[in-house]
Amino acid sequence: MLDTAIARCQALSRAARGLQGEAQSRTLAELEAALEELRGWQIAAVPAAGLTAMLELDLAGYVREWNEGAERMFGYPAREALGQHILFLYDGSEEGGDIAELLLEAGNAITAVRRRKKNGEVIWVHMAISLMHDAQREPVGMRVQLEEVNKALSHAEKLNLHARIIEDSDQGVLITDANERIVSINGAFTRITGYSPAEAIGKTPDLLRSGMHDAEFRAKVQAAMRGAGPWRGEIVGKRKNGELFPQSVTISAVRDGEGRISHTFSLFTDISVHKDAVARMQRMANYDALTGLPNQGLLQQLVAQALAEARRSQEHGALLVIDISRIGAISDTLGHEIGNRLLVEIGRLLRLCLREGDVLARLDGHRFGIALPHIEKREHAAIVAQKLIASLAAPVQIDGQHLQTGAHVGIAIYPEDGEDADTLLRGADVAMTRAALQPESGFLFYSEEMNQRAKEHLRIESELRHALANNELMLYYQPKVSLRSGRIVGAEALLRWKHPVRGLVSPGVFIPVAEETGLILELGNWVMEEACRQIRVWQDANLLMPPIAVNLSARQFDRGLPARMADVMARHGVQPEQLMLEITESLLVKGADKVIAIMNELVAMGLALALDDFGTGYSSLAYLKKFPISTLKIDRAFVIGLPYEENDCAIARAIVTMAQQLRQEIVAEGVETPEQMSFLRELGCDQLQGYLFSQPVPGADFERMLREGKRLAFGAR
Template sequence: MVDKAIERCLALSLAARTQQGEALAATLAELDAALAEVQARSVPDNVPAAPPEAVLTLDLAGYVTSWNAAAETLFGYTATEVLGQNILFLHADDDEDDHIADLFMAEGDNKTVVAEVRRRRKNGDVVWVKLAMMLLKDESGDPVGMHASMTQVHEPLSEVDKISLHARIIEDSDQGVLITDASERIVSINSAFTRITGYTPSESLGRTPDLLRSGVHDAEFRAKVRAAMSGAGPWRGEIVGRRKNGELFPQSVTISAVRDEDGNISHTFSLFSDISVHKDAEARMQRMANYDTLTGLPNQCLLSQLMGQALTEARRSHEHGALLSVEIGRLGAISDTLGHDVGNEVLQAVGKQFRGVLREADVLARLDGNRFAIALLHIEKREHAAIVAQKLAASVAAPIELAQHTLQVRVHTGIAVYPEDGTDTATLIRHADVATSKAVHGEVEFLFYSEEMNQRAKEHLRIESELRQALVNKELQLYYQPKVSLRSGRIVGAEALLRWKHPVRGMVSPGVFIPVAEETGLILELGNWVLEEACRQVRAWQDDNLIMTPIAVNLSARQFDARLPERMADVMRRHGVLPEQLMLEITESLLVGGADNVISIMNELVAMGLALALDDFGTGYSSLAYLKKFPISTLKIDRSFVIGLPYEENDCAIARAIVTMAQQLRQEIVAEGVETAEQMSFLRELGCDQLQGYLFSPPVPADDFAQMLREGKRLAFSSR
């Protein structure tokens, strides 16, 4: 029909102007009718028409002055019945509409006030309507009346409908809902509970919420949750729950109690959501913020956080630490020549190499470009940072093997020590970078920010280097310090002591080179050399028909491992030495590493016939409760307790206690560092068995000790 009308319009446009008027009007009317028909067909039949708006006017006293047909339909009153009446006849009995007048005052004369109110129909029904009111004014702007329009709104839900609606909302909610009774038995769950936890109603109803308990929360946390269930007030927080399949998952929870009319708790409800996705996203964001995307290492932000905590702790405990700034040399040339992808692979490989030589507690971070940082959060000595720098350089000394390339890099390390070089992270990084820059220009592996530390580190490295050469060049030798019986005055043994005769500096004190050997791992080589040399010497004396007393050999904690008995058996077999010709001396610090492991190794050694002595007793941290479990045959009183005898009251008390305890444990007692006759007399009266010290003899070369044995040298007192 529309198409025909359009065709006619087009035809008429070509006709004579004299026939246009009437015919055109008729055609346009026909077109309007056709369009109206099309529009009517396009509107669905089930779409309700908008409700009519009831409109009325009032005078300033509230009397009705006009009333339209929609108002008649809404309320059931005709205009004749309403005109002249006060509008109050529509109000419900319990309505108070004073607030509408207040709204007029608040909004001003030119505003429309809208409110939802209750109104009564002619048949007595009360309905809710949306009321819009505004003032009517004359030409002078003075109020002359009020204009009101009303449309019906839905009534509030009945209690039955409300309960039904709430039940549907709970069941369809994405949040898990768990309701327990006063006995904490589950009485209701929703479908989301099953979806999140895996427990069906048949598996959960009648049980307690403990079926979701993960066991990761402490007693204090559980007490807060139980307080909420006991009516202390709602609790909101995050809990780790356990699904039916055993998987742990984080959840956001609200727990609250429900009370009956008498105020007693009748039920408890929990609303919870699975926030695993949010936690994963949070973890990803945290990783992006704190970790380098290329190497996976901490970035400068996380490094600063960890350093800040360490610096706070260091100030409190007066400990030392260091920050190393490491620059990777030749990386720019590699990237320019082979591409940035290859350069990135080199950085990743270097990061792995560095991580492999560091302690677990050390923090390895990538700062930017070709720079790494290492935070040594706790070091015993400042010089130890130089050892770490050497290890870093050694870790990349060999060429790096990539898929298609074999590449060589160098590292230059700058070291800042705290608290001397700075007490905040930014300062330490800046000072370490300064030292790195100097190391690069000086073509050296590492430099300290402090010149004094550079000198100390150089001395440390010199001793290490020369000590390695001393092993090769046979500059080491054993001296022997006799142990003398306090009963007979005769030599009953000796302790083998390591000495280093430097070709230029002469005899080097063990106090200088032994700590370096411990720190660098050289102590293992030195310890093995001492065992070999002591056994060789014992065999040589035996071949010379010298009546040999037991020789004590000191063992480092690093030597004391599960293979020690095997190594001892091998060295004694090769040199033909009997177990009773040796004694092994260990220190208390060895016992701190784990008593059970140490005891098993000790028992193996004793089963082989070797005697064990505990050296420097009283200076370490071993528990006396453990001491009775160790198969120790000899206790050695440390020289620090002997030096004050017999005049220092505390030293006397300690020496007396050690002797008494050893006697109860049936152990021999040896006093070290005895230098005076007064010390000897006091120890002899206590019941000490042996002494070792300069009063009788300092440590002497093997030939001198053999001569003492041949001559039968004795202490200058008569045996009792």
């Protein structure tokens, strides 16, 4: 009669697919009644309690439940079995000593194994395992069912055993017919997805689709459902409440006696907890538990990746090791909790000194590591080291305690000091140890050459700050001369540093240091202030002044620049037409929209803009069309070869022609010979600036040139 009930369910399922409306509803109701009848047969066929061996194990394999069926199968009463490890049933023949109950994939664990009874007899048993979970879905143990292999089962008993195994499985089971309609699910399906049998049966598996997989992926799944072979993998499903969850899935097709596909079954497991556990394990393996920063292992992995990129781009990189002093003494005095909180705060302060792409890691107790994957110059690593040391100069406040620490930094440079992460880390560690023995330095490079260069860099920075505060800076003025009249029509204000010991220091030495350290902002403000002051002095002396050009750094070119210019001109009573602002090509790629808006404000104030060193960097016609530039300055690199170098002549000719078309004034820099002057004059260049007329001179000398009416002598070519 069980076979009859099964056949009736199958017939009703086929009939329901061919009907619609009320007839289909009536047939589906009959199908549900038939399924209830089948469930009744299955329940009736369950052996009396104790006939099936059933035991429960904890996750380590120790027995904590032992039913009557287990007593009868193995001969051990519960009092002898409880608390023992499952190994007491093993006959010793398991290859490699593996414990099947612990190694089998729970929920899909159906296998034949050998087990030993109390009397020594060895038997073969079918074993099915399912995981047991607590309320938070964390695994807490295993349920094991055992049936003797040589025990003859009736057809009804086999059906019942299979149904029980499927229903008790921790895996979700989904069976569809040839038309991809769901015909059966188990309890785990409902627990995992939230869909009851009434909500799922008759639908397609699309009700679980998350929409996160592409057409190619779905084609592989469809192929498995059409008999191309089992498919196994991980997919993202969707629960009834809309929550997405990862699942491990196996999909296979079932064929009837004639080889046609009659059904498809899917076994799936919610692996959310597993994924979370993997993520937690990865975090434990790669991150420091106290600070949350990468640990040494992850730092070395990231450095190895950065080095591979640096090799391709031929860039420099640096690895720094930082030793924080006094952590041990503070922990011993105030307790390890305070010491730990101090380390966390130090990690935060160090992170603030770094760029987004830099890596900060905690190596061990009071050592941190920093990777600087991309640095333009090797000396830049010293600037970062200074910032790191300075960030710990002030006491750190923890629970009202002001805790003073310090730091020593060792620096290794790629590729000079090593070409792999291990070598660089060792080099930086050695340098850090040496730095700790020389407290006055604070940091050291692994390379002595780099130490000397860094020291020179720091010396210049320190002395330049002193120069700003002690009036060691001055402006020189280099005249611009008209190639039509020969008269002085302007001048460029150039910064000079008169060192008390070394005399005049070349701008090529100190300007790059100022750019790298941020001192360029203070220098730029000083230059603008001094130029406006000098213009006002000349104005009060009734000197007829041509416009004075002042160079602007890209760092000065921000939204506050127009207001700063208005303020300095107002304080000194300087008119906009008395000034010209010179910018470099690098500024033009800073962000066109922002730059154009600032330029337009400056031009609206009456200030003129000149593009300096044209042709050496990023200039293009597109920039020149967009920006309100009134003057182009041909870089000296294209003037030096005139009129004999063919390429220089062609470039100069193209620049002059282009500027004329755009109605821009053209100034040639670095003109030193009459031949250069004559060639540029014939091209139509408007002005020259260079040693042919005058080198940069102090303000008093420039004033004398103006009063004497010094002019350029053209002569014959």
